[in-house]
Amino acid sequence: MNRMELQKRIFAYSAVIPVVLIFAFLRVVPIFQNFLYSFFNSTVVDPMQEFIGIENYKELFKDNLFLLSLKNTTLFALFVTVFSVGLALLVAVLLATKTALGGLFETLYFLPVITPMVPVAVVWKWIYDPTYGLLNYCLSLFGIKPLGWLVYPDLAIWAIIIMSVWKVIGYNMIIFLVGIRDIPDSYIEAATIDGGNKFQVFRFIILPLLRPILLFVTIISTINAYNVFTQVFIMTSGPQGAPGNAVRTLVFDIYENAFRYFKTGYAASEAVVLFLIVLLLTLVQLRTGGKER
Amino acid sequence: MIRKTFFLAFKYLILSLGASIMVLPFLWMASTAVKPPTEVLSWPPEFLPRHITLENFHTVFATAPFLRFFFNSVAMATLCTLSVLLTSAIAGYVFAKFRFPGRNALFILVLATAMVPFETYMIPLYISMVKLSLVNTFIGLIAPYIIMSYGIFFMRQNVLASIPDEIIDASRIDGASEWSIFFRVIFPMLKGSVGALSIFAFMQTWAAFIWPLIITSSRELWTMELGLGMFQYRFTVDLGPINAGSMLSIVPILGVFLLMRRHIIKGITLTGLKG
Known part of the structure; x- marks a missing residue:
């Protein structure tokens, strides 16, 4: 190795190693520690107090609060994804041909995406207010009696789903827009000349070509939805929020067990379950995404 | 022709309806923020305030140190953004242009962590912070956000796409050291992608x-988001001030967004940046 090669290598290592070490400390090590701690009876001060094997996991599946969280989160992820992907696709198709107002619409739909979650959760909580809320007022115009949106457990999860769909539609829409605009005009023209109507063009040209992107967006939405926390924390806490366990989600349950009851090992085992769900979704994405290309 | 006009009208009807639902909560927030308390809780609700007042903003600053929260958020987001830019650019450049044993393994390691949600390993991270006595400190607060896996990936892609080997070799022949090549030649060439990444990192840290919530316990360290969350938790009945506080936390981000809309949307779509 000549001098220049040596210098290059010294530079490469001295530049990359500090960064990798920070990664190791802040990401890689904690990811592995989380697995480790999940097999221990532990506290914050002593995360490996007593090795208990898979006891935490056994207890998990007898724990009604955990099972409720898992159910709620899955329902939440399912509906947020279905609605946000479906509606975003509709908006993207309508916005695909560039028009004078197109840019304005893109901006408006994208506003909730870039806004931080806390302030928008605060205002949605106010919109959902049972006595003075804007939503109940709008519904009253159609003769619907006031509903306790965040008060009734069955309704509260829908209230949070609606708000979360509102928050993410713009992101999905932007990705779809890029995908649709990448489709060569000639394909669509050819289909139109052959007598295809707008719906047929969408069904037989746009949709098949958009499949990889559709899959990507669906998986990303599902993964993000599984990590839901902030809006649940804001909207279900305080005097007007939902009662305790109504919209308990996985991360909320992890948060409570680890940082309110200090059952860190137990909470770590819940985090492992979340990890496995996300891993599974990622593998599906990599698998099928690879095939499409 | 009639069919076409009808379709166009229908399209704009749907788009406008959707867009108004997107914007309505922001307008409602703004309207509530400037209403006097007597008007906030009125039935039927009135969309526009009859009297405009800044009283709610006074209340916000009087009941909680929002200026402090704001300063904390700005400091945290700025520092983290700088750190993400620097680490991502250096590592992205090295992963793109240098060959050394272990390179692929290290790159895959960095990339793989991008897929893992923060919530799945925050407990051990918190415990490490306890051991290092970094709980309830500014360093502990910003630590998780000083690096970004996607940032490295993104910079690597950009180096591969926009920096030819010839430029680096030419600088070497001129006798420049590797570090000065990076700072004087490469970094300036990455301006566009640095812009996209910095906006993204800033917004992510701000939010x-x-x-x-878990790492801080004293108000002095609260960020805008946490301060607002805690404030609404304790003073839920005071809707005017809460919405005024929300406005304060949204305005800087909305301002940046409206000014640099094209950049931001492009940055997000090009990279699919997340996490």
């Missing part, structure tokens, strides 16, 4: 919630 952080669960980590500030």
Whole structure:
């Protein structure tokens, strides 16, 4: 190795190693520690107090609060994804041909995406207010009696789903827009000349070509939805929020067990379950995404 | 022709309806923020305030140190953005242009962590912070956000796409050291992608919630988001001030967004940046 090669290598290592070490400390090590701690009876001060094997996991599946969280989160992820992907696709198709107002619409739909979650959760909580809320007022115009949106457990999860769909539609829409605009005009023209109507063009040209992107967006939405926390924390806490366990989600349950009851090992085992769900979704994405290309 | 006009009208009807639902909560927030308390709780609700007042903003600053929260958020987001830019650019450049044993393994390691949600390993991270006595400190608060896996990936892609080997070799022949090549030649060439990444990193750090919630206990360290969350938790009945506080936390981000809309949207779509 000549001098220049040596210098290059010294530079490469001295530049990359500090960064990798920070990664190791802040990401890689904690990811592995989380697995480790999940097999221990532990506290914050002593995360490996007593090795208990898979006891935490056994207890998990007898724990009604955990099972409720898992159910709620899955329902939440399912509906947020279905609605946000479906509606975003509709908006993207309508916005695909560039028009004078197109840019304005893109901006408006994208506003909730870039806004931080806390302030928008605060205002949605106010919109959902049972006595003075804007939503109940709008519904009253159609003769619907006031509903306790965040008060009734069955309704509260829908209230949070609606708000979360509102928050993410713009992101999905932007990705779809890029995908649709990448489709060569000639394909669509050819289909139109052959007598295809707008719906047929969408069904037989746009949709098949958009499949990889559709899959990507669906998986990303599902993964993000599984990590839901902030809006649940804001909207279900305080005097007007939902009662305790109504919209308990996985991360909320992890948060409570680890940082309110200090059952860190137990909470770590819940985090492992979340990890496995996300891993599974990622593998599906990599698998099928690879095939499409 | 009639069919076409009808379709166009229908399209704009749907788009406008959707867009108004997107914007309505923001307008409602703004309207509530400037209403006097007597008007906030009125039935039927009135969309526009009859009297405009800044009283709610006074209340916000009087009941909670929002200026402090704001300063904390700005400091945290700025520092983290700088750190993400620097680490991502250096590592992205090295992963793109240098060959050395272990390179692929290290790159895959960095990339793989991008897929893992923060919430799945925040407990051990918190425990490490306890051991290092970094709980309830500014360093502990910003630590998780000083690096970004996607940032490295993104910079690597950009170096591969926009920096030819010839430029680096030419600088070497001129006798420049590797570090000065990076800072004087490469970094300036990455301007566009640095812009996209910095906006993204800034917004992501600004919006952080669960980590500030668990790592801080004293108000002096609260960020805008956490302060607002705690404030609404304790004073839920005072809707005017809460919405005024929300406005304060949204305005800087909305301002940046409206000014640099094209950049931001492009940055997000090009990279699919997340996490």
